[in-house]
Amino acid sequence: MPKDGGIGASTKRREDVRFLTGKGRYTDDINIRGQAYAWFIRSDVAHGKINSIDSSAAEAMPGVVKVFTAADFAGVGGIPCGWQVTDRFGKVMQEPKHPVLADGKVRHVGDPIAVVVAETLEQARDAAEAVEIDITELPAVVNMKAALLPDSPKVHEELTSNLCYDWGFVEENKAAVDEAFEKAAHVTTLELVNNRLVANPMEPRVAVGDFESHSGQHTLYTTSQNPHVIRLLMGAFVLGIPEHKLRVVAPDVGGGFGSKIYHYAEEAFVTFAAKALNRPVKWTSSRSEAFLSDAQGRDHVTKIQLALDADNNFTALRTDTYANMGAYLSTFAPSIPTWLHGTLMAGNYRTPLIYVNVKAVFTNTIPVDAYRGAGRPEATFQLERLVDKAARELGVSPIELRRQNFIKPDQFPYQTPVAVVYDTGNYHATLDRVLEISNYAGFEARAAESKARGKLRGFGLAHYIEACGIAPSNLVGQLGARAGLYESASVRVNATGSITVFTGSHSHGQGHETSFAQVVAEMIGIDAGQIDIVHGDTSNTPMGMGTYGSRSLAVGGSAIVKATNKIINKAKKIAAHLLEASEGDIELKDGKFTVAGTDKSVDWVGVTLAAYVPHNYPLESMEPGLEETAFYDPSNFTYPSGGYACEVEVCPETGKVTICAFSAADDFGNIVNPMIVEGQVQGGLAQGIGQALMENCAYDENGQLLSGSFMDYAMPRADDFPMFTVDHSCNTPCTHNPLGVKGCGEAGAIGSPPAVVNAVIDALHRAGRTDIAHIDMPLTPSRVWSAMNA
Amino acid sequence: MAKVSMTVNGKAVSGEVEGRTLLSTFLREGLGLTGTHIGCDTSQCGACTVHVDGKQVKSCAMFAAEADGAEVRTIEGMANADGSLSVIQQAFQDHHGLQCGFCTPGMVMAAASLLADNPKPTEAEVRHHLEGNMCRCTGYHNIVKAVLAASGQDAGQIAAE
Known part of the structure; x- marks a missing residue:
């Protein structure tokens, strides 16, 4: 058994006490004396020309401080994009301007046009009603393929078309892939949609700007997954504020799932307005506003084909995907359908030839960016639906077709034809394990029991690969990233031996305060209660890249290990001096330094005290103090993988799908806190099942958002799920980070949608409806019933 | 503006509110009890759930004025008397x-x-x-x-x- 508080223990989360007693400190809980309130006026049309804005009546209303429009932002940069993709012809992507407030045109419903700042929120909201905005509505384009027609309305006049880029990967393989298809014994083709989703963390976004005129110091409190990235993007590209004059604080953050990575106009607005008005300015998003202004996720339309030889070996794969960017490029949007999607198209398979084409398209819809999984769920969904369809066409078991084509355990490290090298994995093991924990052997009996009740039961399998901890920085730079992707940590040991760890990672539900402390406790051998984890404030943590892409432990945790190793090395030198021994003979175990082979020892506190009260200390060769900083830049991605099994019942009368059981066998490498890991998987499964069965962000043909609140966007609820079976007994440690960890945050949302859809298709096929090859998500009762009654 | 008085977590409190002020807003902004959260504007999410006269209520679906004279309990009043978790x-x-x-x-x-x-x-x-x-x-x-x-x-x- 691992020691409680050390690596491998399901240590209870220390952060829970404040959350359970109402003492969490979220951004909306912050009020600064003298603050004014901002209310955004947003476009109610998807595309239009702004003829005039008359705010004179509003500005005369009680409490109104000022009404801001684009004119106030004339000297300010636009919202930047953090990734530049180069297309298949070597040309850089088309990158439109993204003003803080709409300048002359609105391009999606929710595009901010003006902001009323008033003494109270109610006054700001009342005055917003009095701002006269004259807009000539223009034809909107919502459908991606229509947006690429020559006569389509253009979202951005300054661009040559609505095509952001036409990306090919690996372009040099295209001819060989086409040739393999000509020689194939069988080709399976599938056209599918990966439905647009809204992340909907339960805490809506909030931003509070503060300014100190005597020092020129700005502070932004914001609901962010990565405060340093916001400081960099907003400071350098939007408002021109140097880092030492801009502090960004992301306190307790109520979930993110990707949607709180990006730099948003509202953050720039409150920071700008706080200086312009010389008083704090606060903006709190309503849920309805979140639907109109948070970056959305997914929205791919794909045709994918698999070529097989006469022995059912995969010989080639090719895909054509249209990826919706929305009206503007959100911070990391261009990278999602490309480097986080195309590189994953090998999945768990030995397919030797792969070609991926992605056309990214501008439409008059809300911008799209990473949402839990980001590119990898889209890749996995296509591939795992396709393999299932191929098995049905060939009349073989989907399980056996997968097993036959899996990369074998002795083939790692495995170079895929889509650039990435998988370091470790054992897909046969996770497949076997998921069949075991889902009791696949007993399925037929359960299916017979369902049938007796008039229900159609189906079993669906999916196997996924993901790539986490995107790195190294020099490689991602070549791929178009405009930032590095390292992480940093400072470990400050105090005189009495307690430790404060400052991390650039950010916890918004992941439990870093607990799990990161477990890592340091294990390394030094002291109680985790002596270690505090500090994050989320650029003024007291070193430069950081934040939390997304399941990177926190693999990258941020590794930085902490690196800094802690520096601490241990220095502490050993101090111990050697105190024990009058050679440094090489000092061993650290359970918080005690011992001279090897003797009973001479000094405890942790003896050393830390000596570091800060250096009376007996080698001052001539070493500085006092015990504090170290490290930056960790991974040499490769990490590759979590797993096998997921879903069992459903379909009601033949209504088309309603019920999840009877869901089992997940994941390989996350080493695990620091199993309880937290299981919680991450369970949450991911709920989001993935939500995508598969109910969630859908829908627009009408004029670009009006039809799913703009919890009344019409179906969020999964407690009674939509059974208990999940989650297993992580098949772990193959990552070979290139010091903890051997791979990341677990997104897996559940990546592997589950194809498992659910495969299960529904299986149920229908077992009922004789082999004509139904595919149903697009979400598999609502209406869609399933319609497919059955077509 | 009107005056409302109620008992919140066993303590008598009062404050000035507009007619349109929601109970959730009064708890958060008027009383500083920020443990009650606002996650939506359509009374769907339940983050603002409190007890009013012993009944479970979404405090964003009730005006502060409606709670005049009521006994309200929020998350801040849920721990044991000695401060330990219930x-x-x-x-x-x-x-x-x-x-x-x-x-x-x-x-x-x-x-x-x-x-x-x-x-x-x-x-x-x-x-x-x-x-x-x-x-x-x-x-x-x-x-x-x-x-x-x-x-x-x-x-x-x-x-x-």
Whole structure:
């Protein structure tokens, strides 16, 4: 058994006490004396020309401080994009301007046009009603393929078309892939949609700007997954504020799932307005506003084909995907359908030839960016639906077709034809394990029991690969990233031996305060209660890249290990001096330094005290103090993988799908806190099942958002799920980070949608409806019933 | 503006509110009880759940003026008298029934209300009762386990069935 508080223990989360007693400190809980309130006026049309804005009546209303429009932002940069993709012809992507407030045109419903700042929120909201905005509505384009027609309305006049880029990967393989298809014994083709989703963390976004005129110091409190990235993007590209004059604080953050990575106009607005008005300015998003202004996720339309030889070996794969960017490029949007999607198209398979084409398209819809999984769920969904369809066409078991084509355990490290090298994995093991924990052997009996009740039961399998901890920085730079992707940590040991760890990672539900402390406790051998984890404030943590892409432990945790190793090395030198021994003979175990082979020892506190009260200390060769900083830049991605099994019942009368059981066998490498890991998987499964069965962000043909609140966007609820079976007994440690960890945050949302859809298709096929090859998500009762009654 | 008075977590309080001021806003902005959260504007998410005169209420669906004279309990009033976590709160920590913590106050208030009426609920009854409280982090799995555990039932056993 691992020691409680050390690596491998399901240590209870220390952060829970404040959350359970109402003492969490979220951004909306912050009020600064003298603050004014901002209310955004947003476009109610998807595309239009702004003829005039008359705010004179509003500005005369009680409490109104000022009404801001684009004119106030004339000297300010636009919202930047953090990734530049180069297309298949070597040309850089088309990158439109993204003003803080709409300048002359609105391009999606929710595009901010003006902001009323008033003494109270109610006054700001009342005055917003009095701002006269004259807009000539223009034809909107919502459908991606229509947006690429020559006569389509253009979202951005300054661009040559609505095509952001036409990306090919690996372009040099295209001819060989086409040739393999000509020689194939069988080709399976599938056209599918990966439905647009809204992340909907339960805490809506909030931003509070503060300014100190005597020092020129700005502070932004914001609901962010990565405060340093916001400081960099907003400071350098939007408002021109140097880092030492801009502090960004992301306190307790109520979930993110990707949607709180990006730099948003509202953050720039409150920071700008706080200086312009010389008083704090606060903006709190309503849920309805979140639907109109948070970056959305997914929205791919794909045709994918698999070529097989006469022995059912995969010989080639090719895909054509249209990826919706929305009206503007959100911070990391261009990278999602490309480097986080195309590189994953090998999945768990030995397919030797792969070609991926992605056309990214501008439409008059809300911008799209990473949402839990980001590119990898889209890749996995296509591939795992396709393999299932191929098995049905060939009349073989989907399980056996997968097993036959899996990369074998002795083939790692495995170079895929889509650039990435998988370091470790054992897909046969996770497949076997998921069949075991889902009791696949007993399925037929359960299916017979369902049938007796008039229900159609189906079993669906999916196997996924993901790539986490995107790195190294020099490689991602070549791929178009405009930032590095390292992480940093400072470990400050105090005189009495307690430790404060400052991390650039950010916890918004992941439990870093607990799990990161477990890592340091294990390394030094002291109680985790002596270690505090500090994050989320650029003024007291070193430069950081934040939390997304399941990177926190693999990258941020590794930085902490690196800094802690520096601490241990220095502490050993101090111990050697105190024990009058050679440094090489000092061993650290359970918080005690011992001279090897003797009973001479000094405890942790003896050393830390000596570091800060250096009376007996080698001052001539070493500085006092015990504090170290490290930056960790991974040499490769990490590759979590797993096998997921879903069992459903379909009601033949209504088309309603019920999840009877869901089992997940994941390989996350080493695990620091199993309880937290299981919680991450369970949450991911709920989001993935939500995508598969109910969630859908829908627009009408004029670009009006039809799913703009919890009344019409179906969020999964407690009674939509059974208990999940989650297993992580098949772990193959990552070979290139010091903890051997791979990341677990997104897996559940990546592997589950194809498992659910495969299960529904299986149920229908077992009922004789082999004509139904595919149903697009979400598999609502209406869609399933319609497919059955077509 | 009108004056409202009520008892919140056992303490008599009063304040000036507009007619349109919601109870959730009064608790947060008027009384500084920021444990009650606002996660939506259509009374769907349940993050603002409190007890009013012993009944579970979404405080964003009630005007502050309507609570005049009422007995209100919020998450800040749920711990034991000595400040330790109550049985329900402790069960949420023990079973990892929370991640980001934003929905948690509403979940705890809803769970307390369920267990007051139905001390030994089934898994299905727990899920049905929590239908008006959204969580985006946990997949509800560990919340359901926590509520069952708080009722004195073996959550592991029920989950395995």
